[in-house]
Amino acid sequence: EAQVTQNPRYLITVTGKKLTVTCSQNMNHEYMSWYRQDPGLGLRQIYYSMNVEVTDKGDVPEGYKVSRKEKRNFPLILESPSPNQTSLYFCASRPQGQETQYFGPGTRLLVL
Amino acid sequence: AQSVTQLGSHVSVSEGALVLLRCNYSSSVPPYLFWYVQYPNQGLQLLLKYTSAATLVKGINGFEAEFKKSETSFHLTKPSAHMSDAAEYFCAVSDTIQGAQKLVFGQGTRLTINP
Numbered sequence: 001e002a003q004v005t006q007n008p009r010y011l012i013t014v015t016g017k018k019l020t021v022t023c024s025q026n027m028n029h030e031y032m033s034w035y036r037q038d039p040g041l042g043l044r045q046i047y048y049s050m051n052v053e054v055t056d057k058g059d060v061p062e063g064y065k066v067s068r069k070e071k072r073n074f075p076l077i078l079e080s081p082s083p084n085q086t087s088l089y090f091c092a093s094r095p096q097g098q099e100t101q102y103f104g105p106g107t108r109l110l111v112l
Numbered sequence: 113a114q115s116v117t118q119l120g121s122h123v124s125v126s127e128g129a130l131v132l133l134r135c136n137y138s139s140s141v142p143p144y145l146f147w148y149v150q151y152p153n154q155g156l157q158l159l160l161k162y163t164s165a166a167t168l169v170k171g172i173n174g175f176e177a178e179f180k181k182s183e184t185s186f187h188l189t190k191p192s193a194h195m196s197d198a199a200e201y202f203c204a205v206s207d208t209i210q211g212a213q214k215l216v217f218g219q220g221t222r223l224t225i226n227p
Contacts, residue, residue: 004155033214040121042202042217043156058214090155092215099144099163099206101215103156 002027004104006091012110013081021076021107023091030096032074033058034066037088037106046089049074051096081111114139114207118218126226131175131190133221135203138184144206145186146215147177151199159201162186173197198225 004025013019025032033048035058045058049068063085065077074093078085088108092101119134137143144163148156160171167179173196177188186203203218 031213035217040219042116042118042219043204043215044217045214048214092156099213100146100158100161102158103148105155 002102004091004093004102006089006104006107008107009105010108012112014112015082016080019078019081019109021078021089021091021109023074023076023104024072025074025091025093025102026072027093027095027102028071029093029102030071031101032068032091032093033101034064034074034076035090035092036060037090043090046076081109083111085109086111114143114205114216116203116205116216116218118201118203118221120221121219122222122224124224124226125193127195128192131188131193131197131223133188133201133203133223135177135186135188135218136184137186137203137205139205145177145179146204146206147171147175147186147188148202148204149199150202150220156202159188193223193225195225195227198223 007022030051034046035043037043044060047066049055091104094101115138117136146161147159149159160169162179170176175190200220200222202220204215207216
């Protein structure tokens with residue numbers, strides 16, 4: 001089944017404790033992206049990647065890092081999480097040249 | 113840069129009534145427009161998209177949207193609401209910056225269906 005998977009789905013952590021949220025797609029898509037969803041703000045892009053080893057900042061990159069060492073994986077790293085990063089995070093992918101993005105199921109993060 | 117405004121963060125309709133969710137966009141070029149739906153505790157699912165073909169776009173689950181350039185609108189409608197339509201709906205426009213395409217989302221509209 002073609003899909004985007006994220007792990008973990010739910011995570012509670014404390015301020016300053018490094019964490020990684022994984023994202024993987026099995027559709028051979030070139031483009032991958034991370035969004036955060038907050039009430040009243042919709043989804044905002046954190047980082048995106050056009051292909052392996054090509055990443056760039058989105059609208060709200062502060063406090064986040066990403067890497068794209070393999071085409072299928074695009075992990076989101078929070079080196080020192082803070083409470084304002086409590087949010088619902090979505091990974092998405094799409095093939096190059098197409099407009100439609102396919103979303104993962106989301107990761108709900110709570111930073112205490 | 114493109115932007116999207118969804119009018120009404122909450123919309124409530126009775127089962128069987130018309131559903132109308134409003135979306136206005138700003139874009140300096142012909143846009144690609146999308147409606148996504150998010151059911152409780154799930155990810156986003158594409159409902160329909162406009163990519164400069166027919167202005168009336170039909171999507172899944174009986175939803176449709178009409179692109180009106182003169183009004184810069186892309187409102188989502190469904191003639192008869194069903195309880196299973198209760199969800200959050202997001203309008204989005206495709207933006208291209210330095211060759212990279214991304215989606216710019218509205219703030220979302222939560223649709224409640226009353227029995």
